[in-house]
Amino acid sequence: xxxxxxxxxxxxxxxxxxxxxxxxxxxxxxxxxxxxxxxxxxxxxxxxxxxxxxxxxxxxxxxxxxxxxxxxxxxxxxxxxxxxxxxxxxxxxxxxxxxxxxxxxxxxxxxxxxxxxxxxxxxxxxxxxxxxxxxxxxxxxxxxxxxxxxxxxxxxxxxxxxxxxxxxxxxxxxxxxxxxxxxxxxxxxxxxxxxxxxxxxxxxxxxxxxxxxxxxxxxxxxxxxxxxxxxxxxxxxxxxxxxxxxxxxxxxxxxxxxxxxxxxxxxxxxxxxxxxxxxxxxxxxxxxxxxxxxxxxxxxxxxxxxxxxxxxxxxxxxxxxxxxxxxxxxxxxxxxxxxxxxxxxxxxxxxxxxxxxxxxxxxxxxxxxxxxxxxxxxxxxxxxxxxxxxxxxxxxxxxxxxxxxxxxxxxxxxxxxxxxxxxxxxxxxxxxxxxxxxxxxxxxxxxxxxxxxxxxxxxxxxxxxxxxxxxxxxxxxxxxxxxxxxxxxxxxxxxxxxxxxxxxxxxxxxxxxxxxxxxxxxxxxxxxxxxxxxxxxxxxxxxxxxxxxxxxxxxxxxxxxxxxxxxxxxxxxxxxxxx
Amino acid sequence: xxxxxxxxxxxxxxxxxxxxxxxxxxxxxxxxxxxxxxxxxxxxxxxxxxxxxxxxxxxxxxxxxxxxxxxxxxxxxxxxxxxxxxxxxxxxxxxxxxxxxxxxxxxxxxxxxxxxxxxxxxxxxxxxxxxxxxxxxxxxxxxxxxxxxxxxxxxxxxxxxxxxxxxxxxxxxxxxxxxxxxxxxxxxxxxxxxxxxxxxxxxxxxxxxxxxxxxxxxxxxxxxxxxxxxxxxxxxxxxxxxxxxxxxxxxxxxxxxxxxxxxxxxxxxxxxxxxxxxxxxxxxxxxxxxxxxxxxxxxxxxxxxxxxxxxxxxxxxxxxxxxxxxxxxxxxxxxxxxxxxxxxxxxxxxxxxxxxxxxxxxx
Numbered sequence: 001x002x003x004x005x006x007x008x009x010x011x012x013x014x015x016x017x018x019x020x021x022x023x024x025x026x027x028x029x030x031x032x033x034x035x036x037x038x039x040x041x042x043x044x045x046x047x048x049x050x051x052x053x054x055x056x057x058x059x060x061x062x063x064x065x066x067x068x069x070x071x072x073x074x075x076x077x078x079x080x081x082x083x084x085x086x087x088x089x090x091x092x093x094x095x096x097x098x099x100x101x102x103x104x105x106x107x108x109x110x111x112x113x114x115x116x117x118x119x120x121x122x123x124x125x126x127x128x129x130x131x132x133x134x135x136x137x138x139x140x141x142x143x144x145x146x147x148x149x150x151x152x153x154x155x156x157x158x159x160x161x162x163x164x165x166x167x168x169x170x171x172x173x174x175x176x177x178x179x180x181x182x183x184x185x186x187x188x189x190x191x192x193x194x195x196x197x198x199x200x201x202x203x204x205x206x207x208x209x210x211x212x213x214x215x216x217x218x219x220x221x222x223x224x225x226x227x228x229x230x231x232x233x234x235x236x237x238x239x240x241x242x243x244x245x246x247x248x249x250x251x252x253x254x255x256x257x258x259x260x261x262x263x264x265x266x267x268x269x270x271x272x273x274x275x276x277x278x279x280x281x282x283x284x285x286x287x288x289x290x291x292x293x294x295x296x297x298x299x300x301x302x303x304x305x306x307x308x309x310x311x312x313x314x315x316x317x318x319x320x321x322x323x324x325x326x327x328x329x330x331x332x333x334x335x336x337x338x339x340x341x342x343x344x345x346x347x348x349x350x351x352x353x354x355x356x357x358x359x360x361x362x363x364x365x366x367x368x369x370x371x372x373x374x375x376x377x378x379x380x381x382x383x384x385x386x387x388x389x390x391x392x393x394x395x396x397x398x399x400x401x402x403x404x405x406x407x408x409x410x411x412x413x414x415x416x417x418x419x420x421x422x423x424x425x426x427x428x429x430x431x432x433x434x435x436x437x438x439x440x441x442x443x444x445x446x447x448x449x450x451x452x453x454x455x456x457x458x459x460x461x462x463x464x465x466x467x468x469x470x471x472x473x474x475x476x477x478x479x480x481x482x483x484x485x486x487x488x489x490x491x492x493x494x495x496x497x498x499x500x501x502x503x504x505x506x507x508x509x510x511x512x513x514x515x516x517x518x519x520x521x522x523x524x525x526x527x528x529x530x531x532x533x534x535x536x537x538x539x540x541x542x543x544x545x546x547x548x549x550x551x552x553x554x555x556x557x558x559x560x561x562x563x564x565x566x567x568x569x570x571x572x573x574x575x576x577x578x579x
Numbered sequence: 580x581x582x583x584x585x586x587x588x589x590x591x592x593x594x595x596x597x598x599x600x601x602x603x604x605x606x607x608x609x610x611x612x613x614x615x616x617x618x619x620x621x622x623x624x625x626x627x628x629x630x631x632x633x634x635x636x637x638x639x640x641x642x643x644x645x646x647x648x649x650x651x652x653x654x655x656x657x658x659x660x661x662x663x664x665x666x667x668x669x670x671x672x673x674x675x676x677x678x679x680x681x682x683x684x685x686x687x688x689x690x691x692x693x694x695x696x697x698x699x700x701x702x703x704x705x706x707x708x709x710x711x712x713x714x715x716x717x718x719x720x721x722x723x724x725x726x727x728x729x730x731x732x733x734x735x736x737x738x739x740x741x742x743x744x745x746x747x748x749x750x751x752x753x754x755x756x757x758x759x760x761x762x763x764x765x766x767x768x769x770x771x772x773x774x775x776x777x778x779x780x781x782x783x784x785x786x787x788x789x790x791x792x793x794x795x796x797x798x799x800x801x802x803x804x805x806x807x808x809x810x811x812x813x814x815x816x817x818x819x820x821x822x823x824x825x826x827x828x829x830x831x832x833x834x835x836x837x838x839x840x841x842x843x844x845x846x847x848x849x850x851x852x853x854x855x856x857x858x859x860x861x862x863x864x865x866x867x868x869x870x871x872x873x874x875x876x877x878x879x880x881x882x883x884x885x886x887x888x889x890x891x892x893x894x895x896x897x898x899x900x901x902x903x904x905x906x907x908x909x910x911x912x913x914x915x916x917x918x919x920x921x922x923x924x925x926x927x928x929x930x931x932x933x934x935x936x937x938x939x940x941x942x
Contacts, residue, residue: 470666474725477627478680478732479656488679493670 034086034263037109040064043085045261046075050220052239053088053259056111070218071180073532076101077539079264087262090237092152092196094262096182099156100536105265114241115253118204119234121226122249131233132251134207143203144254151183151196159183161194164202166211173210175201176231178219180533184237187216187530189363191371197235200254204233217520221426223247225520228434355540365531372527373548375441379523380510380556382445387452387509394457399464409457416454422515424451429519440519448509455505463498464490496567503560507553514549524548580605580735580767581626581658586635588618588625595621597791599635603736603769608762610778610799611771613788614814619771620663622788623738626769627655656684659729663741665721667713673700673724674709677731685732692731699727703757719750723757730761737761739770748844755781775815779803787811820881825864828871835860839880846882852889855920855939856880862913863893863935866902873897888922889939894932901926903935 034040042063047054049068057066067084069075072093078084080101089097094106118135120128138144150160177193179185185197192198193214205212215231222234226248239257240250360366397409416424425447433443467490475485517526528541535541581603588596595618603609611619624630626637628644628651637644644654668676677696681687687695700706703723713721722742729737739758743751755777762768762781772778778785778799785802787795787810795802795811806812821842823835839860843853860878867876874897881890900907903914903924917937918924925936 468664468666470662470664471668473629474660474662474666474668474728476652477629477655477660477662478728479652479659479684480680481652484683488683489668489670496670 033266034107034261035266036107037061037111037261040086040261040263044083046078046084046087048072048075048089048219051089052112052114052241053090055241056259057088060111070220071178071529071533072097073180073529073536076104076536077532077542079104079262085263088259089262090184091258091260092184092237093181094260095152095154097262097536099154103265104262107261107263109261111259111261113256113258114239115250116237116255116257117240117250117253118200119223119226119238119240119244119248119250121229121232122247124232124249127232128249128251130208131204134204135251135254138200138203139252139254147196147199148255151199153183159194162199164199164206166202166205167209168211170210173205173208173212173233174231175205175212175214176222176225176234177201177214177216177236178222179214179216179236180529181237182534185235186534187368189365189367191368196255197237201233201235204235215520216522216526218518221430221518221520224426224430228430230430230434230520352540355537358535359531359537359540359544363534365534368522368527368530369524369544369548372522372524373552375516375522376510376513376524376549377552379441379444379448379513379516379521380506380552383448383452383509383513384506386445386449387456390449390453391456391460394453395460395464398457398461413454413457416451421447421451421512422518425515426518440516440521443519444513444516444521448513451512452505452509456502459498459501459505460494463494466497467493492567496564499560499564499567503557503564506560507557510553510556511549524552580640582638583626584636584638586622586625586637587633588621588630589633595791596625596632599791599793601786601793601796603767605735605767606765607767607784608782609769609784609786610782611769611786611788612773612775612778612802612814613786613794617788618791619788620740623660623740623769623771626738627658627660629660656680656732657734658736658738659732659734660738660740661722661725661729661742663744665713665718665725665745667721667725667728669713672710672712673705673716676713676724677728680728680732696727696731699730700724702730702760703727704753717750718746719753722746722750722754726754726757726761736767736769739768739772741771741773743772743774748847751847775803787814789814820879822880823878825871825876825878828868830871832864835878842880848882848889852939856889856891858920859891859917859937859939862917863891863937866908866913867893867895870895870897870902887941891937891939893935893937894929896932899928900933901935902933 034043037060040061042065043061044065044067045057045061046067046069047057049070054066054068057064067075067078069078072087072089075084075087075089076097079087080103087094087097088111091106091110098104098106118131120131150162153159175193177185177197179187179193179195179198181195183195185193185195188194193201193216198214201212201214215225217225219236222231222236222238223244225231226234234248237257238244238250240253244250360369394409394412397405398413400406400409425444428447429440429443471489471493472485475489476482480488513523514525516523517529522530524545528545531537532541583599583601583603586596586599587594599622611622613619621630625632632645635645639654639657642649642654644651667673668679671679674693674696677699678687678689678692681692681695682689697706697709700709703726705720705723705727708716708720708724713724716724726737726742742758743754746754751774755774758768758770758777759781770778770782780799782799785797785799786793787802787806789810795806795808801807802811803815806815821838823838825835836857839857840853843856848856863878867874870876874895877892877894879892879894881892882888883890895902903917903926905911905914908914920940922938922940923936927934927936
C-alpha cells in the first residue's frame with residue numbers, strides 16, 4: 001500500500017503539471033492588435049536583456065510595460081501565449097521569427113538603424129587593427145553583400161553556406177557568440193555555429209591563419225567574457241553603442257541592422273495558407289487518418305467522400321503516420337500546420353507529433369538533447385562527488401576545536417549559502433578564472449561543488465551531532481582510536497541518518513545546474529534553448545526538458561534509495577553463522 | 580594490577596577528585612559507593628582516561644599510562660567499561676557489537692570472533708538475540724549485551740559505571756546476576772553502584788567515596804555493618820530510609836504518595852506490601868488530620884533487607900498523647916484496618932515528641 005501511495009505521489013504532480021500547461025496553452029488572452037508605434041503606447045513589449053532594443057524601447061515607450069527576456073524565443077513564446085503584445089528586436093531576427101510564425105508580423109516603421117560590429121578587447125590593439133582591416137576589405141570586395149543575400153532570405157529556401165578552409169594549427173581564436181539568433185548565428189544539426197556571423201568568424205580565422213573556437217553564451221555575458229579574456233572577439237550581431245564602446249573596441253560595421261517591432265498579425269486566425277488546414281471543410285480532398293472501426297471512421301467516409309481515408313489501429317499509429325507525411329511535406333518545403341480549429345483528438349496528437357518532428361527529429365536535434373543530457377549528468381555527478389568530499393573537509397573544520405579553522409569554515413558556509421548560485425558561478429568564471437583557460441564544465445563543477453559543500457557540511461554536522469556521545473565513548477573505552485571510532489561507529493550511523501536530507505540536496509543540485517548556460521556550457525536547458533531558437537516552439541521543448549529533468553532526478557533518486565538500503569543494516573540481515 | 584597515587588581531577592574551578600590513592604589487585608571485586616556528585620563515576624572514567632586526570636599517577640602492571648608516550652588505546656583494551664546508558668552500537672546487530680572489537684582491534688578472524696561471541700551470549704543468556712538490533716532489546720538485555728561486549732575483548736578488568744541505574748526495577752536483578760556470575764568466575768571488577776545489598780555480597784572490598792576522596796574503605800562487613808566514620812554511617816542508614824515532612828493540613832498528598840512509591844520501587848517491594856504501606860499512611864494521616872494545624876509530623880519509612888521488614892515511624896510535635904488510643908478515636912475503623920496489616924504497633928514519648936512505630940506484616 002505504501003509503495004502504491006508513493007507511486008501516486010510521484011505521478012500526481014507530474015500529471016497536474018502537464019494539465020496545467022496544456023490548459024494554459026489552450027486559453028489565450030485577449031490580444032491587442034498593433035498596427036503602428038502609436039498603438040504600442042501602453043502595450044506589453046518584450047525586449048532582449050542587455051540589447052540596444054531594450055534601451056530604445058524604454059526611451060520610446062515610457063508608458064508601456066517593458067519586459068526583458070534573455071533570448072528571443074522566450075519572448076516569442078510569451079507573445080504566442082498572449083503575455084506580450086509586441087517584441088522589439090533586430091530586423092533580421094524579426095524576419096526570421098515571422099518566417100516561422102505566420103501569425104507574427106513586422107511593422108514597417110523602424111525604431112533605429114544601427115551598426116553591427118565586431119568587438120575586440122581594448123588592450124588587444126593588434127588584433128583590433130587586423131580584424132578592422134579584414135572587415136574593410138570584405139565590405140569593399142562585395143563578400144559581405146553576398147553573405148547578406150545568402151543568409152538573410154525572405155523565403156524559406158535553404159541557406160547556402162560557403163565552406164571555408166581553416167588552419168588546424170596555430171593559436172586558437174576564441175569567438176564569443178549567442179548562437180540563438182537565426183540567421184545571424186545559430187547552431188546547425190552538427191552542433192556547429194553557423195549563420196552570417198559564423199561564416200564571418202571563419203573568414204576572419206582563415207585570413208588570420210588561426211583556427212577558431214566558438215564560445216556560445218548568453219548575450220549579456222559576452223562583454224564580461226571578452227574583458228576577462230575568455231574570448232578574443234565577439235561576433236554576435238552586436239550593436240556598437242556608446243556605452244559598450246567605453247568597455248570594448250568596435251571595428252567598422254559589417255552590416256546595418258535596424259530595431260523593429262514584431263506584433264501579432266491582425267485577424268490571423270481567419271487567414272488560410274495554401275496547405276494549412278484551418279477548418280473541417282479543408283479536409284475534403286485530403287488524406288485523413290482514423291482509428292479502424294471507430295465512429296470517426298464512419299463519419300469520415302460519409303462526410304469526405306473524396307478524401308483518402310487511411311485506417312490505423314491505434315491513435316499512436318495515426319500520429320506516426322502524420323509525422324511521416326509531415327516529413328514528406330517538409331522535403332517539398334511546404335509548411336503544414338494543423339489548426340486547432342479541427343479540435344478533434346487526432347489533431348491534438350498531430351500537434352504533438354508536429355512538435356516532436358520539428359524539435360527532436362529534424363536536423364537530428366535529439367543529438368543536441370542527448371549531448372546536453374550528458375553534460376547535465378556529468379556536471380551533477382562530478383559536483384556531487386567534489387561537494388561531498390569538500391563538505392566533509394568543511395564539516396571537519398567546522399567541528400574542529402581550532403578557533404581559526406572553525407571561523408574559516410563558518411565564514412565559508414555563510415558566504416556560500418548567502419550568495420545566489422548563478423552569481424557565484426559567474427564570479428568564479430569571469431573573475432577567479434578570468435585569465436586561466438579552463439573548461440567551463442570544470443568551472444561549473446567547482447562552483448556547484450563548493451555550493452553543495454556548504455550545505456552538506458551542515459547536514460553532516462547535524463548528523464554527527466545527533467549520534468549520542470555514549471557510543472563513541474564505548475568505542476574509545478574498548479580501545480579504538482578516535483579516528484577508528486569515527487570510522488566504525490559514528491560514520492555508518494551518520495550516513496544512515498543524513499541520507500534522506502542529502503538526497504534532497506542532491507536533487508536540487510541537479511536542477512540547479514540548469515543555469516550553466518550562462519558560462520557557455522551546453523547542458524540540457526541550453527540545448528532546449530538552442531532548439532527553441534530555431535523552431536520558436538513555445539512549449540514543447542520546455543515540457544520535454546522538464547520531463548527529462550524529472551527522469552534524471554528519478555533515476556538518480558533510485559540510485560540513492562539503493563544506497564540508503566545498503567546503509568540500513570536491518571534490511572540486510574544475514575542468518576546466524578557459527579550457531 | 581592497578582596502582583593509583585594521588586589522583587586528582589578538576590573541571591574548570593570545580594575540584595571533583597582531590598587526592599585518591601588506591602590499589603586494585605587481580606581478582607578483586609571492588610564496589611565504589613557514596614552520595615551522588617562525589618566523583619565516583621569521574622574516578623572510574625579517569626582510570627581508563629575517558630577523562631584525563633589533572634594530577635597523580637596511574638600505573639597498570641607497572642606502566643604509567645599518564646606518560647604522554649603511553650599507547651592509551653592499547654591500554655584501554657585491557658580494561659573495558661560498562662556504561663550506565665549501555666551505549667551499544669545501534670547500527671550493528673548484537674553479534675556485530677560483540678565481534679567488532681575483537682576483529683578490528685585484536686585481529687581475530689571473523690569465525691573465531693563469532694564463535695566466541697556466541698559463547699559469551701550464552702553466558703549472559705542472550706544467544707537467541709544474536710541477530711537482533713539494540714533497539715529491539717529491553718534495558719536489561721542491552722546491559723547484558725554490553726557486558727558480553729566487554730568480555731569479548733578479554734579485558735583484565737571491567738569497570739562498571741552504575742550498570743543498573745538506568746534500568747527498570749524489574750530488570751535490575753537479571754543484570755546483577757550476570758555480574759555476580761563474572762565475580763564468581765574470578766573477573767577483576769570495579770563497580771560504581773547504588774545497589775547496596777549487591778555491593779555487599781559481591782565485593783571483596785568497598786570504597787566509600789565522599790567529597791572527592793576515598794573517605795572510608797574496608798570489607799563489606801566493615802563498611803555496611805560497622806562503619807567507623809560519621810558520614811559513612813549516615814549514608815549507610817539513609818539509603819534504606821525515606822522521610823516526609825508535613826507542616827500543614829494542606830500538604831501535597833499526591834507528591835507524597837509519588838515519593839513513597841519511588842521508595843518502594845527502589846527497595847523492590849512487592850505490590851501487596853506497597854499497597855499496605857500506602858494504606859497505613861493514608862489511614863494514619865486521616866487520624867492525624869485534626870492535629871495537623873498545630874503540630875509538625877514526620878513520616879519515616881525504613882526497610883531492612885536482611886530482616887525483610889518494613890518499618891513506618893510517625894513522629895509529631897505537641898503535647899504528649901497516643902493518637903491510636905482507643906479512647907481518643909471517634910471510630911475504630913481506621914485502627915482496625917491498620918492492625919490488620921501490621922505486625923506490631925508501638926507508642927513512645929521521645930525527645931518531646933510522640934512517636935508511633937508500626938512494623939508491617941511480612942509477605
